[in-house]
Amino acid sequence: MTATSRKDLFSRALSLDPDRLHFAAHSHHLWPDASFDGQIRAWVEANTFADRKWDLVFGDVVPEAQAHVAKELNLPSPDTVVFASNTHDFLLRIVSGFERKPVRILSTDGEFHAFRRQAERWEEAGEAVVTRIPLNPVETFDDRFIAAARGGGFDLIVISQIFFKTGQGFGAVEDLAALARPEGPWVIVDGYHGFMATPTDLSAVADKIFYVTGGYKYAMAGEGAGILHAPDGFCPRPVATGWFAEFGNLMGPPDGVQYRGDAGRFWGATFDATPLYRFNGARRILDENGLTTAAIADHARGLMRRFQDAVAAGEAGRLDRAEILNPVTDETNRARFLAIRHADAQAWRARLLEANVVTDVRDDTIRFGFGLYQDEADLERMIATCARVL
Structure with a gap:
């Protein structure tokens, strides 16, 4: 079973900055209300x-x-x-x-x-x-x-x-x-x-x-x-x-x-x-809602696939000039983030942060992380922001 976005489980964290797009679930994952x-x-x-x-x-x-x-x-x-x-x-x-x-x-x-x-x-x-x-x-x-x-x-x-x-x-x-x-x-x-x-x-x-x-x-x-x-x-x-x-x-x-x-x-x-x-x-709270790691990973993988396709199609600004180091395939042991390498990675992360889109960067690699508190609408907003500021 594939999970869907469960923003309701993260209402406290999301309400603190409603306009923020937090695509750093692999870095500082937002905390659920249960925490x-x-x-x-x-x-x-x-x-x-x-x-x-x-x-x-x-x-x-x-x-x-x-x-x-x-x-x-x-x-x-x-x-x-x-x-x-x-x-x-x-x-x-x-x-x-x-x-x-x-x-x-x-x-x-x-x-x-x-x-x-x-x-x-x-x-x-x-x-x-x-x-x-x-x-x-x-x-x-x-x-x-x-x-x-x-x-x-x-x-x-x-x-x-x-x-x-x-x-x-x-x-x-x-x-x-x-x-x-x-x-x-x-x-x-x-x-x-x-x-x-x-x-x-x-x-x-x-x-x-x-x-x-x-x-x-x-x-x-x-x-x-x-x-x-x-x-x-x-x-x-x-x-x-x-x-x-x-x-x-x-x-x-x-x-x-x-x-x-x-x-x-x-x-x-x-x-x-x-x-x-x-x-x-x-x-x-995960157990009570039947949210297994496999289900959450499937949800994240679906978002990653859409983002990966958007990058390849040129919908996400200059990200199409970069290399995706870990593209989504059918592998089971995979990261819940996309690592994208380019010489401008540091500058891209800074521009996105100014637009209230949170990612993170390691040297020449910008990372976009996906999780349970993101939905398709968030992803489309993030893609549009990338097209605007990168």
């Missing part, structure tokens, strides 16, 4: 339960959020899911589990800045040696990356499910999972542009890979809801560890630091649970 209710609930319960708040958080809020993630990713157990303020926290904790330095890392030249910057700094400090496989040429990337991974010699493999700048998808996660071992290599899949953007089934690889994502984008929960799926037996004792990881069923030497045996070994310290309230609220 506002979750925000209020977090405040009320924190003050109602006060000193007993954490019993509620770990007894109710966290298990509900874990169940939502496990359902979305088709995980065998919600116990493999844990939360932090951001995915960078998880990156630090996972890499801290390697006692031998430098850590030998295989990755790409297209990872998001959270990993890019940290990896470069690790290299400067002599803590990592990073091999980066170029994304281009796109047509051969999957084969080239898998060949490098099979070549061996790596402790850690880091790859995006969907690349943040170009929108291209990686289609060989199962091949990487086949290489993963508790003693190394470990595989981290960055799912930030995949989670709740495109149907994602990890059931076949959940026992082999780490999967990191968060609530900022398609999960519609805003900042502060970093999500990790951690396979059992991989990185059992991260060196970077918070005191919340010492609650539960503990494992380890009796005279040493012990850790939870499930994903809770990656807990940090005191955190703000409010983002999880927002995430739970957003997930509940």
